[in-house]
Amino acid sequence: MEIERSKLENALVKVAPGVSQGKEYIEHLKNVTFTGEDLMTYSDHTAVLCPFTVDFLTDALPEISVRFEDLYKLVTKTLKSEIISLELNETNTELILKGGATKGGLAVTVDNEIADKIDNLFAQLPSDDMWNTLPDDFIQGVQLCRFSASGDLTTGLAIIHIDKDGIISSDNLRASWYKFEGKMKQQEKPLLIAAGDVAKLVNFNVKQYYAAESWVHFRTEDSVIFSARLVPGDTNLGKFKQLFKKVDGIKIQFPTDLKEKIDGMVFIADGDVKIDKSLQISMGNGMLTCIAKSQRGWVQQETSVEYTGEPIQWVVNPTFLSQVLTKLTTAIVEQNRTVLEAGCFKHILMHRL
Numbered sequence: 059m060e061i062e063r064s065k066l067e068n069a070l071v072k073v074a075p076g077v078s079q080g081k082e083y084i085e086h087l088k089n090v091t092f093t094g095e096d097l098m099t100y101s102d103h104t105a106v107l108c109p110f111t112v113d114f115l116t117d118a119l120p121e122i123s124v125r126f127e128d129l130y131k132l133v134t135k136t137l138k139s140e141i142i143s144l145e146l147n148e149t150n151t152e153l154i155l156k157g158g159a160t161k162g163g164l165a166v167t168v169d170n171e172i173a174d175k176i177d178n179l180f181a182q183l184p185s186d187d188m189w190n191t192l193p194d195d196f197i198q199g200v201q202l203c204r205f206s207a208s209g210d211l212t213t214g215l216a217i218i219h220i221d222k223d224g225i226i227s228s229d230n231l232r233a234s235w236y237k238f239e240g241k242m243k244q245q246e247k248p249l250l251i252a253a254g255d256v257a258k259l260v261n262f263n264v265k266q267y268y269a270a271e272s273w274v275h276f277r278t279e280d281s282v283i284f285s286a287r288l289v290p291g292d293t294n295l296g297k298f299k300q301l302f303k304k305v306d307g308i309k310i311q312f313p314t315d316l317k318e319k320i321d322g323m324v325f326i327a328d329g330d331v332k333i334d335k336s337l338q339i340s341m342g343n344g345m346l347t348c349i350a351k352s353q354r355g356w357v358q359q360e361t362s363v364e365y366t367g368e369p370i371q372w373v374v375n376p377t378f379l380s381q382v383l384t385k386l387t388t389a390i391v392e393q394n395r396t397v398l399e400a401g402c403f404k405h406i407l408m409h410r411l
Contacts, residue, residue, distance in 0.1 A: 059113045063133060063142045069110045070130050072282050073099040075258040076106030077126045086172040089123040099126060100176055103287040104255050114145050124153050124164040132162050179285060182270035189266040189277060190243045199236035201260050202403050203227040205381055206234035207253035218256050219295035220249040226295045232378050233298045233406045248296060249274050250289035259284055302404045307392035310365055317383040319348060319359040324376045328352035336410050337376035342369030373410040
């Protein structure tokens with residue numbers, strides 16, 4: 059079959075986020091699959107499908123896979139012709155690509171175990187009339203909440219929790235809640251998605267979703283489907299909503315230069331890893347003072363703040379505060395926590411003892 063090279067290149071770009079990363083992998087998870095109607099990447103817990111019809115497959119060979127990186131480089135770096143051809147060799151062991159005076163062959167991978175897993179995924183895809191509309195601000199909410207999910211897979215909190223009202227994430231030291239402007243239609247139980255998979259989801263401007271037995275599927279306007287394996291069980295993240303509803307403390311507007319100041323002193327803060335570091339903050343007489351210290355030394359920085367009340371002091375993780383200051387600056391400081399908010403998004407940062 060002959061196609062425009064740019065169409066294949068565009069399809070490969072769209073499915074690229076589904077390719078498995080890292081040194082340890084099953085060979086097939088580095089591949090891209092031609093299913094006849096779609097181009098697909100699959101990494102056991104995520105998959106991306108992009109409409110792409112080919113005519114060289116048969117009933118005896120309904121799909122083929124080749125190494126994604128090799129195909130991408132062949133299409134984008136080697137073949138220069140505007141029109142290229144794709145076909146299988148006589149033994150169905152190579153995918154042959156030709157363009158002008160250039161041609162190349164890529165080994166076809168056969169892995170029945172992976173093929174069965176892909177078939178299971180396809181069996182859980184919905185028909186066109188089963189898709190549900192996502193809130194317009196869905197991806198925005200995912201973007202804002204995903205950084206609060208735990209990076210430790212053993213905690214059970216390396217996920218985001220999606221229910222009909224919004225998105226929740228937490229690592230027990232901080233928590234984020236984004237309340238949708240609308241609602242997730244036909245969403246009866248929370249969807250739990252691994253934080254690592256969410257990092258791929260935000261690459262897609264998804265408009266619809268469908269929750270199946272063990273997968274949740276998201277679809278864009280141009281019919282690209284991103285699928286993520288659902289995390290089983292329930293982490294009770296929904297209980298964190300109550301924490302955001304009972305807030306009573308000192309309301310302040312953090313200075314716009316506070317993030318820059320924190321980033322410039324975190325290196326000296328005590329703690330071997332980011333999660334263990336501490337920053338002392340105090341306010342009084344219209345000034346906000348930050349102190350980072352360790353056995354190696356200390357750094358103090360001051361900035362003006364609109365606060366004239368009684369002097370107060372608290373200790374937080376500087377990395378976590380810096381991250382949220384890229385999104386929020388309005389805060390309510392309580393005895394044990396700081397609650398930051400803007401519109402539909404709220405974030406809790408626990409104080410250190």
